[in-house]
Amino acid sequence: MTTTTEAPRAVDVAGSDEIDERGRLVVEIGVGGTTVTVGIFRFRGELRAYENVCAHQGGPACQGRVVQRVREKLDESRRSQGLVFDADSMHVVCPWHGFEYEVATGRHPGRPDYALRSFPVQESGGRIRVTV
Amino acid sequence: MTATDPARTTPAVRRLPTQEITTRTDSREILANARRDTERYGLDDYFIVDVDSHHVELDSWPEILTYLDSPVMRDTAEQMMRNWPNAARLALHNHSPGLTMQDVSGRIPHQAALAEDTPDTTSGAHRDVTLVQRAMNAMSIDVQVVFPQPMLETGLHPQPEVATALLQAYNRWFAAEVLTREPRIKTMLGLPFENPDACLETIREFADHPGVIGFLVTSQRHAGVHRNAYMPVYAELERRGLPIGFHAGPNQSDTMTSTMNKFLSAHAMSFVTCNMTHMTNWVINGIPERFPGLKTIWIESGLAWVPFMMQRLDHEYYMRQSDAPLLTKPPSHYMREMYYTSQPMEWTDDALLASTLRAIDAPNTLMYSSDWPHWDFDVPGRIAALPFLDDHAKRNILGETARKVFNLG
Numbered sequence A: 001m002t003t004t005t006e007a008p009r010a011v012d013v014a015g016s017d018e019i020d021e022r023g024r025l026v027v028e029i030g031v032g033g034t035t036v037t038v039g040i041f042r043f044r045g046e047l048r049a050y051e052n053v054c055a056h057q058g059g060p061a062c063q064g065r066v067v068q069r070v071r072e073k074l075d076e077s078r079r080s081q082g083l084v085f086d087a088d089s090m091h092v093v094c095p096w097h098g099f100e101y102e103v104a105t106g107r108h109p110g111r112p113d114y115a116l117r118s119f120p121v122q123e124s125g126g127r128i129r130v131t132v
Numbered sequence B: 001m002t003a004t005d006p007a008r009t010t011p012a013v014r015r016l017p018t019q020e021i022t023t024r025t026d027s028r029e030i031l032a033n034a035r036r037d038t039e040r041y042g043l044d045d046y047f048i049v050d051v052d053s054h055h056v057e058l059d060s061w062p063e064i065l066t067y068l069d070s071p072v073m074r075d076t077a078e079q080m081m082r083n084w085p086n087a088a089r090l091a092l093h094n095h096s097p098g099l100t101m102q103d104v105s106g107r108i109p110h111q112a113a114l115a116e117d118t119p120d121t122t123s124g125a126h127r128d129v130t131l132v133q134r135a136m137n138a139m140s141i142d143v144q145v146v147f148p149q150p151m152l153e154t155g156l157h158p159q160p161e162v163a164t165a166l167l168q169a170y171n172r173w174f175a176a177e178v179l180t181r182e183p184r185i186k187t188m189l190g191l192p193f194e195n196p197d198a199c200l201e202t203i204r205e206f207a208d209h210p211g212v213i214g215f216l217v218t219s220q221r222h223a224g225v226h227r228n229a230y231m232p233v234y235a236e237l238e239r240r241g242l243p244i245g246f247h248a249g250p251n252q253s254d255t256m257t258s259t260m261n262k263f264l265s266a267h268a269m270s271f272v273t274c275n276m277t278h279m280t281n282w283v284i285n286g287i288p289e290r291f292p293g294l295k296t297i298w299i300e301s302g303l304a305w306v307p308f309m310m311q312r313l314d315h316e317y318y319m320r321q322s323d324a325p326l327l328t329k330p331p332s333h334y335m336r337e338m339y340y341t342s343q344p345m346e347w348t349d350d351a352l353l354a355s356t357l358r359a360i361d362a363p364n365t366l367m368y369s370s371d372w373p374h375w376d377f378d379v380p381g382r383i384a385a386l387p388f389l390d391d392h393a394k395r396n397i398l399g400e401t402a403r404k405v406f407n408l409g
């Protein structure tokens, strides 16, 4: 369960060197008898933190495969030239049924109202803190 | 402790041992989040029957093939396993290669394999039972109806005699090795539908076996279910009070799906069209009028197709009553008296789903199914979360209707 009666607080979860570029760290944070599981991701230097609960059926979305978005290339005549990975993106895929979330936004690329719950995350002095 | 308490405890931070879920991850860990629904909806207080789930029979294939009756067929299987580099777990089987697209390129690992450790298991069957128990416990399921996976393709086997022999061997193996290990596991055994006499023999051999609660037509096939040859089969099931289920399956090489270049497209269409075909023949030829006591279940096709078929068949029936002379009521009436398993419940639009549930009389006809470990499985919380059903209806769907249909006591 994620509800807590305590006020939000910044929790030190890891050292900066524990999350590489395009890397991820999933931690369970216990506060006052309740716990919340959070995935922290780094993409283009920026950190994002999301609850490990999928908007679909509640699956462990942050523990899925990290992969670039797949796009379909069209030529000038709009003929398909096949599939390509988009290096400008980073997705995490919920392993229960495959919902993909853009790490930068926490949103499903085709249905943005399907979104992961996000938490503020700060990085300073070589430490990463998530506010839960 | 309150927000203003100055002596708040320091939060404990634990790095999850599994950072990424793979085929090697334990089912209990994959499904750990289902516990959230169990707590939120009090699911431990519900009787939950999962009417459609799967085990991976190819993991136990050499064990199953020893149950083949015919020494000639057994020899063929042994030679295939010995000599063909990749046939150790496929001998005699018509495994469809398109099925390896199901896990969306490794994005949904449990579809490809449950390759987790099961220490101390002594056989394929023992391991299977262990995996089923893990899933049941993780999802708060009390009774699970377990089916094979690739065996559901036998309706498309190029050699009907082989298909019949494989189904017989599988049924004997499952009854002897799996059902005897765990009373919470039940099954509807597949009928060798190519051969109506063998269907009757199958029913007579297994109908009284503990854990066998009905029989199944693996419905991806080209036989018309209204053929006269099948009437003794339906009569036997009706007489014994045992349901018949139609379990849908994919086929990427029939005339329609062979135009499709994506697994998504073929899966979306063909899992439904096989049951639509059988439903049409079943109703329009008046099978429910001929066997009013035969309980009929439509499995793994989702639900959105049902109101479409109700409208479509009623519309045509009103204009062409002489094409369906056995009917005394509109087709939708008969369809509303059949049973449906819920998965994959297409819940993308509340209003459409609500009207689908109303159309099929869901509180009395719908039965929860997970389809675990397939890529589009549904947890029981899916039913518990439906905003337009009362608690009584949810209890029926999650288990009470199945209790009645299968006489689960």
Ligand code: FES
Pocket: A054, A055, A056, A057, A058, A059, A060, A061, A094, A095, A096, A097, A098, A099
């Ligand atoms: S629960 Fe995440 S994709 Fe379904």
